[in-house]
Amino acid sequence: MADAVPATLTETISTPITTVRSLTEWRERVAQREAKVGIIGLGYVGLPLTLLFSSEGFRVTGFDVDTTKVDRLNRGESYIWRIEPDHIAAAKAKGFTATTDFAHIAEMDAVLICVPTPLTDHHAPDLSYVEATVHAIAPYVRAGQLIVLESTTYPGTTEEIVVRILMEAGAKRDVQVQIAPPEAKEQIDGVLVAFSPEREDPGNMITPRREIPKVVGGMDATATEAACALYGSIFTRTVPVSSPATAEMTKLLENIYRSVNIALVNEMKQLCMKMGVDIWEVVDAAATKPFGFQAFYPGPGIGGHCIPVDPFYLTWKAKEYGFTTRFIQLAGEVNEEMPIFVVRQVALALNDRSIAMKGAKVLVLGVAYKADVDDLRESPALVMIEQLQSLGCDVSYNDPFFPFVGHGRKYALNMHSTPLDRVGEFDCVVIATDHSSYEMDQIVADAKLVVDSRNATRHIASPKIVRC
Numbered sequence: 001m002a003d004a005v006p007a008t009l010t011e012t013i014s015t016p017i018t019t020v021r022s023l024t025e026w027r028e029r030v031a032q033r034e035a036k037v038g039i040i041g042l043g044y045v046g047l048p049l050t051l052l053f054s055s056e057g058f059r060v061t062g063f064d065v066d067t068t069k070v071d072r073l074n075r076g077e078s079y080i081w082r083i084e085p086d087h088i089a090a091a092k093a094k095g096f097t098a099t100t101d102f103a104h105i106a107e108m109d110a111v112l113i114c115v116p117t118p119l120t121d122h123h124a125p126d127l128s129y130v131e132a133t134v135h136a137i138a139p140y141v142r143a144g145q146l147i148v149l150e151s152t153t154y155p156g157t158t159e160e161i162v163v164r165i166l167m168e169a170g171a172k173r174d175v176q177v178q179i180a181p182p183e184a185k186e187q188i189d190g191v192l193v194a195f196s197p198e199r200e201d202p203g204n205m206i207t208p209r210r211e212i213p214k215v216v217g218g219m220d221a222t223a224t225e226a227a228c229a230l231y232g233s234i235f236t237r238t239v240p241v242s243s244p245a246t247a248e249m250t251k252l253l254e255n256i257y258r259s260v261n262i263a264l265v266n267e268m269k270q271l272c273m274k275m276g277v278d279i280w281e282v283v284d285a286a287a288t289k290p291f292g293f294q295a296f297y298p299g300p301g302i303g304g305h306c307i308p309v310d311p312f313y314l315t316w317k318a319k320e321y322g323f324t325t326r327f328i329q330l331a332g333e334v335n336e337e338m339p340i341f342v343v344r345q346v347a348l349a350l351n352d353r354s355i356a357m358k359g360a361k362v363l364v365l366g367v368a369y370k371a372d373v374d375d376l377r378e379s380p381a382l383v384m385i386e387q388l389q390s391l392g393c394d395v396s397y398n399d400p401f402f403p404f405v406g407h408g409r410k411y412a413l414n415m416h417s418t419p420l421d422r423v424g425e426f427d428c429v430v431i432a433t434d435h436s437s438y439e440m441d442q443i444v445a446d447a448k449l450v451v452d453s454r455n456a457t458r459h460i461a462s463p464k465i466v467r468c
């Protein structure tokens, strides 16, 4: 096998390159923490993963195209709320650096890709970030390296996009991807490629990340074993599966399961309200069943980069097989309708008090997509604000995580967060996201009317509250 490192690289690389030639050598490099880990995409997934590997003694290099993020990390600053600057400083002390220079990919033993996988405006997968990343690393990828895609995507992506691009680029340099020998072989003579879905749950302080089992599917058994050795040194459990497509589908099943069950309980909520039954009491009672039921709670809709997005990756791919994913589409319709349902409850509640929507002063509490996260992506609160404004309401918001919200791909707020001591000035306060810092007793005491879409005021009995 020819040495695949381009000659020009010798000027930019800072550490010597060791080409791993066998699984035994790979395991040894992992065990001794000699394996260098490169993480591409330093966002909500990639940065915590970086810190996790670093805390376990690996020398980690972070890659991103966003120079602001790279500069901030190299200055020891954090841009994610639950990550303290101390965590960045600790990683830097262990050799962590961030860079926009993909030439350093050649120095890495493992490269983990955590870039965005959103939907286009037409609800089709947008794999442009994955494609751009693989094109950027392809000139520097070499035999003996492990490349793992972690971004959520449809089954087939690793093979159809990652491997294809690496093969095309590698053909010119005599660098091949190892593909599907039936059993793991000791010798490593190509690039190892795998998919391992990210199961990060932002805001979840209960399950430490290392205790979330890591599913791994390699293009061949050697890649699976190498990836399991790496992740197994960090995570308490790895779950090897037979192929990248299986691992890709596993992640989608998990998120589709959530989307469908949330839609079900949201539909049940609407019927319960008509029937005068408290859906939250129903769910809590059903949850006492020791088998066959998992509790999902209703809310104002779904948000974040995952649940509203990922299922439609499968819907799109299914069309290639002439298959219609009816559950996914129905769940999407029900969940997307929920913010509009909440706005309707605001209109009805104001109407009861003889207040017109046009000109009504409405304060939306919480614009993040869920409690205690600093993430606005696909947040139902943004849809609510847009709907309320379109009906003529004078809308403000409060969110401790967002002192100001400008504009994004799907919203244009350009507003500052309203202090909570002004709650009494509003005709209606809508609880869209129940951040734990909100003191609901005080908010209800100060407010004229509260529309609560999260059951955050469950402990308060007040005629001012409308739960929906």
Ligand SMILES: NC(=O)c1ccc[n+]([C@@H]2O[C@H](COP(=O)([O-])OP(=O)(O)OC[C@H]3O[C@@H](n4cnc5c(N)ncnc54)[C@H](O)[C@@H]3O)[C@@H](O)[C@H]2O)c1
Binding pocket: 040, 041, 042, 043, 044, 045, 046, 063, 064, 065, 066, 069, 114, 115, 116, 117, 129, 132, 133, 150, 151, 152, 153, 198, 199, 200, 201, 202, 304, 305, 306
């Ligand atoms: N956020 C979550 O809770 C979560 C949970 C599980 C899985 N995921 C999946 O993980 C992936 C990443 O999600 P995220 O929330 O971390 O996204 P993010 O937007 O927070 O971070 C992605 C990062 O990738 C960088 N990036 C974009 N293009 C790049 C390129 N060509 N090269 C290098 N860097 C590039 C961006 O600048 C950004 O810093 C997605 O596929 C998502 O579905 C996310």
